[in-house]
Amino acid sequence: MAQNIQWYPGHMAKAFRLMRENLSLVDLVFELVDARLPMSSRNPEVDKLIEKKPRLLVLTKADLADSKETASWKAYFEKQGLNVVVLDTRGPKTAQMMTKAAKEVLKDRIEAQETKGIKNRPIRVMLAGIPNVGKSTLLNHLVQKNVAITANKPGVTKKVAWLKTSTGLEILDSPGVLWPKFEDQKTGQRLALTGAVKDTIFAKDDAALYLLSFFREYNPQAIIDRYHLADDAFDQTDVNLLLTITEKLGFKDDYDKAAVRLLNDLRSGKLGRYTLDREHD
Ligand SMILES: Nc1nc2c(ncn2[C@@H]2O[C@H](COP(=O)(O)OP(=O)(O)OP(=O)(O)O)[C@@H](O)[C@H]2O)c(=O)[nH]1
Numbered sequence: 333m334a335q336n337i338q339w340y341p342g343h344m345a346k347a348f349r350l351m352r353e354n355l356s357l358v359d360l361v362f363e364l365v366d367a368r369l370p371m372s373s374r375n376p377e378v379d380k381l382i383e384k385k386p387r388l389l390v391l392t393k394a395d396l397a398d399s400k401e402t403a404s405w406k407a408y409f410e411k412q413g414l415n416v417v418v419l420d421t422r423g424p425k426t427a428q429m430m431t432k433a434a435k436e437v438l439k440d441r442i443e444a445q446e447t448k449g450i451k452n453r454p455i456r457v458m459l460a461g462i463p464n465v466g467k468s469t470l471l472n473h474l475v476q477k478n479v480a481i482t483a484n485k486p487g488v489t490k491k492v493a494w495l496k497t498s499t500g501l502e503i504l505d506s507p508g509v510l511w512p513k514f515e516d517q518k519t520g521q522r523l524a525l526t527g528a529v530k531d532t533i534f535a536k537d538d539a540a541l542y543l544l545s546f547f548r549e550y551n552p553q554a555i556i557d558r559y560h561l562a563d564d565a566f567d568q569t570d571v572n573l574l575l576t577i578t579e580k581l582g583f584k585d586d587y588d589k590a591a592v593r594l595l596n597d598l599r600s601g602k603l604g605r606y607t608l609d610r611e612h613d
């Protein structure tokens with residue numbers, strides 16, 4: 333992808349300030365990252381902000397990610413001493429699982445409170461993470477009703493708000509925040525592919541070419557099968573491959589249309605499960 337992708341609108345800077353202001357009220361942070369890009373979707377500014385707070389790293393959208401990769405990412409983070417939960421946020425056990433995990437992280441503190449006679453103090457949790465990672469979806473599951481608006485596009489939540497759950501948590505939803513400058517091109521490209529940055533700020537054909545270069549290495553068969561291509565379809569450049577797919581889809585030479593289809597298919601899981609960040613030990 334030729335262009336350098338960056339997306340840091342004013343509401344994100346404001347949201348970040350609000351997070352900082354509310355941090356002293358919080359017992360625990362759920363840091364949400366996308367299981368398909370556990371590294372690229374981790375906001376270094378959030379990481380720094382919550383440095384001294386107990387945290388639970390939540391790998392969301394695990395149902396869309398390659399489960400083997402997710403397992404090794406989980407082990408990687410646990411080796412760094414982090415508490416990790418792997419989640420399909422929309423699953424039926426989300427509220428139970430997350431409440432249990434939260435109490436586990438704060439076990440020592442809760443025990444200390446209980447010896448002082450303080451029982452069932454609510455646990456105040458801040459949700460943090462990049463846009464579209466599933467914060468509001470998680471909040472809705474925790475409070476067991478639809479209080480927060482969710483949508484499969486970034487930048488849906490614009491305000492912060494506290495909400496109580498029946499399981500003893502108090503949750504602060506927050507808008508997704510990115511950071512002013514991605515450290516490399518790859519990060520922006522991957523965030524664009526999964527839908528964490530606004531679609532209007534990058535070129536779809538560039539994103540589609542990046543997608544094809546990824547599948548060339550990762551799973552060319554998924555592309556061949558999905559678009560009924562010849563077995564040797566990858567014996568050509570990514571640009572020509574995109575043109576072949578465009579034709580196959582009946583879009584003549586409108587490769588932008590094909591690019592949009594590729595992105596939608598990728599995001600909705602029609603190209604199978606995948607993990608874009610695969611470089612770790
Ligand atoms: N497949 C899958 N989809 C999920 C999961 N969690 C959330 N989603 C979907 O991802 C989209 C974004 O979810 P939201 O909860 O709105 O994300 P958010 O982090 O609040 O986004 P912003 O408010 O824009 O920061 C929605 O379409 C959700 O249904 C998950 O674990 N798996």
Ligand SMILES: [Mg+2]
Pocket residue numbers: 467468469481482488489506507508
């Ligand atoms: Mg939201």
